[in-house]
Structure formats: structure tokens, C-alpha cells
Amino acid sequence: MSLDISKLTIETAHVGLMIGDFKSQDLVQAYIDEIKKTNSDLNAYLEVFDDAMAKAIEVDEKIARKEEVSILAGIPFGIKDNILIKGKLCSAGSKILGNYHATYDATVIEKLKSKDVIFLGRTNMDEFAMGGSTENSAYGPTKNPHDLSRVPGGSSGGSAAVVGANLALASLGSDTGGSIRQPASFCGVVGLKPTYGAVSRYGLMAMASSLDQIGPITKTVEDAEIIFNAIKGQDDLDATSAKIPVYPQEEDANLRKRKIGIPKSLLSEGVDDVVLENFYQSVHKFRDYGYEIVSVDLSLLKYSLACYYVLMPAEVSSNLARFDGMRYGNRVSGDNLLEDYLKTRGEGFGPEVRRRIMLGTYVLSAGYYDSYYNKANDVRNLIRSAYEKVFEEVEVILTPTAPSPAWKIGEKIDDPLQMYLGDIFTVPANLAGLPAISIPSGETAEGLPLGIQITAPHFREDLLFSFGKHFTKL
């Protein structure tokens, strides 16, 4: 029996395992075969774990014994290389952690392990999650499965590419300014950034702690929902994780009366025509179905990138101070202790990480702190309030996920500012702590995937899922 993994979803794979159409071992073997065929071109996995098959055998035994298993049992995942799995290498795409073995499990990993998920390997990423193309990995760029000359997006480019190329059924990524949603959009898959505080970050290497969230990358909205429900929840080990309020399930019929907001001001410049055209097609689909489409005032969002590119590097410069070659990671030895620090960090970090640490050091230095850091914090609060006002009027907000489809490898690498401007639609949700999802919405004439982004109020992932599922059926 040959197993067509390209058609599988979590649900159909689960059913297949339960009724005995195939075993977990067959599933893992099918993915490993595919990885052997294409990963050397894609460079999406940095490492394929050697214990996946052993785990699959365990799952098969559980199923054979008719033990009750989770819907995620035996489902093969890729895990971003900045999420700790005890005993496994975890490098965050950096040389400085090239030989680092995680000493504990991240909370999300512990949760997935308890559901018998199978970890196929760790996925490539921009070094310490800094970038939008996965070209900043110390281990070479990942390629877009739809066009090998193009980037998969980033920073979770490996996690998006493995799902897009059928090298895993689902994956985990992390999102600080769009790092789950933008690569999902570039690779034609679904990517969810949950509400800030909904998913524990314990065991996620911190980049910018007031913005980071872990989330799933999947083929369908239903799969994203299944994984979100498995990994969410308050955790004593992440002091910013929150108790999640529960909202009643919405009836489908009610949705049709609902209002969708479009922030027109954000769409006026810097967006590719092909993206705009596709976006308005999606808007018309919603409208034709009976949703009310209204223009909302989020003109403040024009400051969101400036705000983000102050706050994020500030937090980066402080979070990455821990990588000093003293307690773990690689050390480059010098003549004295100071030289150990300078050389370890100079040689261990790549250009983008060094740039952001320096930028963060600048905006936090005496004399600039007020005009950059404090001002950015104020603007962040204004943005948050602006969203709250808009959500009194509409249920969700719709934008494209990214202002362009995937670009050519090397096209923007020398101009960091150009790269940063690509985050315009994704950064606001991180600044305001809101949940947002990217869903495939079509492709360009050249076959490059495009995505739309739905944003909802805090802890209303349920709205993202119901609008999202609806959209994919329109």
C-alpha cells in the first residue's frame, strides 16, 4: 500500500491510524522517504532525529492494545530549532549554540510528548529568529518548496517549508513580528500566532520577551486549532502566561451577520499589485457571502514598524547577553576574560544578530532611552488602545499577511531596512498581543502562494478558526 501523505490532515491521519489503514511506522517512513528525496535541496531540516521510528513503534503498540490515544498520537511534527527538546541539539540557527544540547523540555514539547506526537527533526530558522527569509541561518538558507530560487520567508522558514513540502504533517514555529505567519503565507500553508500569554514560552529561546509567542504551522485551519488546543494554557514556568477565558462556540449562521474591518490606510502604499488584487478578491468573497465589510481607522499602525524596530532590538540586546560562552554554548578563547566575551560573541553571532544587539544597545543607552525606547512604549500603548476601539465595532480585521510574495534568495540580504518593511502587516498583532492567523488565499501567475491574515481580539482564537474555516470553504 502506498501512502499519499500530500492529502493527509491531522484528522484523516488519525482516522487512518485508528481504523488500521496504515501504522504510525508507515507514516513516519513515508515522511522520512520524502525527506531523503528533497531535504538536501530545501535545507528545511537541520537534523532528522534518529528516534522517530522507535517512538512510532510505541504508538503502534498503544493503538494495538486499544489504549485511548490523542488525536495527535503518531502525528509527525517538525520543531523550530529554538524550542528545547531535552537531550537534542538546539542551535537557534546559530554557531554560538552549534553544540548545545537542551537540558530540559519546553512546556509545549512536554505537552506534545504527553499526546504521543512524533518529532521528526529540528527545522532551520533565521539565527535566533531574527529575519524574514531564513537566509540568516548559520547553516545556510532554506529554499521555498514552490520555487527553489526563492526564500521560504522567516524566521520560521524551515517549519513552514517542511509543511509546504510534505516533510512533516505539522510544525511548531515562533512569532515575534510575523515569523510564523509570513513564512506560512510564502509556503502556502496556515500559520497561527496565538494571543500573547495563551501559550507558555518556557523552553523557547527568548528573542523579544514582550512579543514572542509559539504557534502551529499546518495545512488546514482545523489542524491549527487542534494543535493550539493541545499547547495552550497557563504555566507556572512562564510568568506571562495567562488563564484563558472560554467563549461559547459560535453558531455558523451567526457568523454571516458579522462585521469584518479593513484598515484601508495600511493598504495605500508599499503593497504589490498582485497582493492587493488577491486581497480584494478575498474581501469580495466574504462580502458576497453576506459579511459586512467596513473600513476601520487604524492609521496609527503606520508607526508600528518604527515602534517594533526600537522595542524588539532593545529586548534582543538584553536577552542575548546570556550567550557569553561561560556556562554553555561555544567559547572562543582570548588572552583574558574580556577577550573571551568579545571573541565568543563576535564570532558566534552572525551579522543580523550583531546588528540588532548593537541597535538595541544604542536605543537603550543614556541620552537616547527617552526619545526611542520610552516613546516606542507609549506608541505601543496607543496602538493597543486603537485596536480595542476598533474591536468594539468589528469582530475581526482582515489584511494581506505580507506586502509581497516570496522574493529571490539574496534579493534583500544587503538592505536590512527593506527586509524590515516586509513586516508591516504582521508586527501590529505582536505589539498589541493579539491573535492572528495566515491562511492561503491563492497564488500569483508564477505559482507563488499568497495569504490573508485575520486578526481577532485577545483570546479570541475561536473567531480566527471559525472565520478561517469559513473562508477556506468560500
Place this chain on the structure above:
Amino acid sequence: MIEIKDIEKLAGLARIAIPDNEKQKLQKDLESILGYVSELKNAPILEGEAEESYVKNVMREDIEHYDSGQFTEEILSEAPDRVEDYFKVKPIF
């Protein structure tokens, strides 16, 4: 204006050795990024106090959660250099 000497100062503060041939590129990059983020000064001013965040910091009791030495070997096995149960680093003075 960012000058080369500012780049050197920042690199020192950030404990990052920057090769001479990369300083000019960094100077150019930082200048263009700072130029861009300076548009923040045109943003409206926040009136009054910011709204309280919906996320609350959670404190815990300051007690011993683990047995002494429980993780010592696992953690020290990741150290670049060690002597028995200590991290080994160069002298500070």
C-alpha cells in the same frame, strides 16, 4: 549621525568584537534604521497613564523547588570548560 567611533563604543558595550572591514557597513545600516525609526517623533503623544496590561506578572514563593545538585551534571556537561562541579572561566582581576 553615527560615526565609526560610535560603532566601536557600542560594540564594546555589547561585548562583540567587530572586524574593521565590517564597521562601515554597520554604520550605514544603523544610520538608515535609526533614520527610519525616528519617525516615531511624529507619532501622537500618549495622554495620561497607559492602560494596565491584561497580562499580569506572576510571582512565586522564594523556596527551593529542586533538590540541591539535581541538575548539576546535566547543566555542567554543556559548559565549555569546568573543574569538578564548577564552571571554569578566566580570572576577573
